[in-house]
Amino acid sequence: MGKLLHRVLPGVAVVLLVAGAYLGLFWAPPDREMGDVQRIMYVHVPAVWMALLALTLNFCCSVTYLFKPSWKTDAMAEASAEVGLLFGTVGVLLGSIWGRPTWGVYWTWDPRITTAAIMLVAYVGYLALRRFVEDPEKRAVWSAVVGIIAAVDVPIVWFSVRWWRSLHQVQSSPKTVDPLMVLPLRVSAFAFLALMIVFLARRYLIALAERNAEVALPEALPSDDPATRGGSGASKVVA
C-alpha cells in the first residue's frame, strides 16, 4: 500500500499530467467562441475540483475529530487544508487569467469567483490558526471548529453574493462540451487526482511526525501562560 502510494502513484501522476497537457494543448480542438484560450479549462477545472475535494475532506476530518479525537484525523485535516489551498489558489489564478481574454477583465464580482476568493482567505485563516496555537490538543479542537464553520460558510457566501449580484447583469460563458474536449479534461482530472493523493499522503506523514514530536516532548513547547501577554488593545485606543 505504502509502496503503491509513494512510489507508483507519483509516476502515474506525472505521466497523466504530461498526457493531459499534450491532449489539452495540442490535440483538443480550439473552442468555437473562445478559441485557444479555452485550453486553460483543462487545468483550471480539475484544479478547482481538487480544491473542493480536499476541502470537503477537511470538513469530514474536522467533524470526525470532534466526535472521535485522533492525531491521524487532525494530521489529515491539516494536510487537506493545505493541499486544498494550493489547488484552490491555482484554480482562482487561472480563472482570473482566463477572464482577461474572455471577459476583458481579470476580476468580476461573479458569485463563483467571489466565493472562491473568500473561501481561500478563510482557509488561510485556518492555517494561520494552526500555526499560532502551540498546544497540539487545543490546536486540533479549535481548528476542527474553525474548519466546520468555514465549510458551512462557503454555501452561505455563494448564496449571498448571488443575491447581491442579481441586481446587476451576471456574465455567463455558455459552454458546450465537445467529446473531443471531454477526453483531455478527464485525463487532466485524473492526473490532478493522483497528484493530490500523493501530496495529501506526503503532507499527512509530515503532520503526523510533527504531532508525534510535539506529544513526545511537551516541555519543548513554549509556555502558554496568559500572564506573559500584555492586554492593552482598548486602553491604547482611549489614550
Place this chain on the structure above:
Amino acid sequence: MSAPRPIGVLRTTLVLMRKDLLIEWRTRARLNALVFFAMATLLLFSFALGPDTRLLERNAGGYLWLAILFASVLSLGESFRVEAENACLDGVRLAPSDARAIFLSKALGNTALLVALGVLLIPVMVALFGVKIVLGLGDLGLTLVLGCLALSAPGTVYSAIASNARARDVLLPLLLFPLIVPSLLAAAKATTLVLQGDPMHQLGSWFGLLSGFNLIYWGLGFLLFPKVIED
C-alpha cells in the same frame, strides 16, 4: 459536558450577561473606546473619499457597517480578555455554568454593545453624510439588530479561540472577516435600502437572508462553543 443542570441554560445566560454588562457599566471603558474608534472610522471615510456629498450619501450604509465591523473586532477581542486576566473563565465554568450559556451570554452581550454603538453612530452618520432615513426608524433598528446579531455569534466563537492563541490581534480579523462577508453584505444592502427607499420591495428578502444567517451562525456557535472552551 452538557448534561442538564438544575439551573437552566437560559437562567445561567441571564446571570452571566448581567455580570458582563455590570462590569461594562462600571467602567464603560469598552463602549467609550468603541464609540470613539467607530466615529473616527466614519470621519476617516469622508476624508479618504473626498468631500463628494453624493458619493458619501449613496454609500453611507456600507460605511456605517464597516465602522461597526472594525469596532466589533475590538469589542470581541476584549470580551474574552476580561475573562483571561485572572483565569475568570475557569471560575465561571467551575461555578458550574453550562458552556452554551457562556456562549449565549457573551454573544448577546456583544450584540447589545454593538447595537448601542450603532444607535450612537446613526445620528453621526446622518450628520456627516447628509443622509435621509426614507423608510423609517423601525426598519433601520431591525437592520441594526439583525446585523449585529450576525456579527456577534461567529465573532464570539472566534474570539474565544483567538484570545488564547499567539498573535491574536491578527488572528481574529483573519478568521472573522471572510466569515462575515455575507452578513456584512446583507446588512449594508438593507441599510442602503432603508436610507434611500425601496421601490422594488427587496428589503424583506434581505431581512429574510440575514435571519437565515443568524439561525445558522447561532446554531453552529451554540453547538460548537462547548468544544472550544473545554479542556
Place this chain on the structure above:
Amino acid sequence: MTSLSTLLVLAQAAANPVGTGRIQGGWGYVWASYGITWAALALYALSLWMRRPRTPFGSKE
C-alpha cells in the same frame, strides 16, 4: 445522432470563416496558465520534500 454531429460540424465549418466573436490567439494566456500550474505543483512537491520527516516516526503508515 450522427446527423446531428454532422450538422454541428457543418455549422462550425460555416461559422469558422466568418469568425464572429471568436477570440484569436491568446496562446500567451494559455502558456501562462499551464506554466503557473506546473510551477505551483512543482514548488509544492519541493516544499514537501524539504519538510519530509527525518525521524523514522511516521514513515510506517
